[in-house]
């Protein structure tokens with residue numbers, strides 16, 4: 001019973017929705033005694049229906065976009081419910097008196113006007129119930145791309161059929177509903193007709209279905225339940241107001257708009273959360289792509305990028321830098337004696353040790369195998385020698401036991417280091433920089449290992 005909104009934690013939303021629900025109930029209870037008091041104001045009906053049409057269209061659009069991404073049938077049906085409500089509201093807007101030339105405009109309280117109002121609300125609630133039924137029964141696997149296209153087409157056909165039935169087919173067969181609201185906007189006959197009760201049952205059913213199917217597991221479901229509750233209050237207030245343009249009548253419209261606004265807010269919040277998750281995933285993927293999985297150091301690709309950036313910085317920012325290459329001595333022997341798992345541990349320890357000896361602005365990467373490379377930016381020859389010696393001696397002091405040719409001698413893991421210091425000017429090609437450092441490393445190995453060598457040939461043997 002998972003749909004695409006379930007990833008959002010529901011707890012804070014549940015608390016906020018609960019508080020809002022309480023406030024809504026208190027507001028409705030405070031309004032009820034004044035529900036029949038007339039309000040002297042112009043008729044805001046066109047504005048309200050416009051807001052209804054726009055709000056519900058945007059909600060339907062956002063939910064259907066969600067369906068397009070996650071392909072969950074319940075989401076598709078929920079989007080259909082809001083699309084149906086929006087389209088019905090748009091139709092009502094079109095046929096408001098005065099907007100289109102007679103005889104198209106329908107007067108408030110006429111047979112068609114009452115019927116369209118009823119059909120929109122009942123159809124909307126029933127479609128939400130259908131969506132919740134689908135949510136309770138849908139499989140964990142999302143629809144395939146092809147299936148989701150067909151499903152969306154079915155939803156579209158369902159919406160068109162319902163609207164066509166409501167607008168064209170059913171009205172002539174229905175008893176005259178125009179008598180339920182008098183020309184003066186008296187609602188007494190409507191109250192006793194049972195229509196309001198049917199709507200109240202539909203929306204209580206919609207609310208119950210949301211609660212049962214979702215158990216308010218996600219924030220979005222909390223807001224959907226609150227939206228249904230807003231419609232229930234809307235109907236309660238209509239029940240309590242005896243005339244159009246009374247406090248109850250206006251308050252009921254407010255609750256209807258509020259319900260839609262809550263949904264809109266919830267969906268926009270979902271978009272924000274998705275964007276945040278996308279950003280986090282991107283950051284994670286980027287971090288993984290530039291890191292070596294064994295040591296956590298930067299990858300060689302990232303090192304190349306940093307070196308490239310240093311080589312191409314503007315002349316006014318140019319300064320000397322050093323390329324440092326460090327290689328664990330006799331690592332093959334270490335692996336052969338202690339095994340690859342111990343070898344990996346050794347690599348991790350040496351990597352961490354070298355990192356500790358470097359400054360924040362330096363870039364250290366695993367160049368491959370048991371070889372490390374670093375750029376010491378702004379570092380001249382004396383500083384580079386000092387840092388390299390610090391690294392060499394720190395690794396030695398880790399005292400990781402190493403295999404030795406002479407069993408009587410206690411050997412520890414050591415590193416050889418090659419340095420190439422580049423002045424701020426006359427930058428060679430990138431591969432040449434690395435080749436120079438590699439040559440220095442080769443010299444360090446050749447001269448007995450566990451030492452630092454700086455091109456063009458200055459060597460600091462171990463212990464100095």
Ligand SMILES: Nc1nc2c(ncn2[C@@H]2O[C@H](COP(=O)(O)OP(=O)(O)OP(=O)(O)O)[C@@H](O)[C@H]2O)c(=O)[nH]1
Pocket residue numbers: 294327328329330331332333335339340341342343344347368369370445449
């Ligand atoms: N455990 C482990 N071993 C690795 C890894 N990558 C490379 N190696 C091993 O590192 C060893 C490198 O050996 P060589 O290139 O011969 O160098 P060396 O034995 O260190 O000798 P010198 O560099 O000349 O001191 C090989 O045995 C590789 O299998 C790794 O990720 N984990």
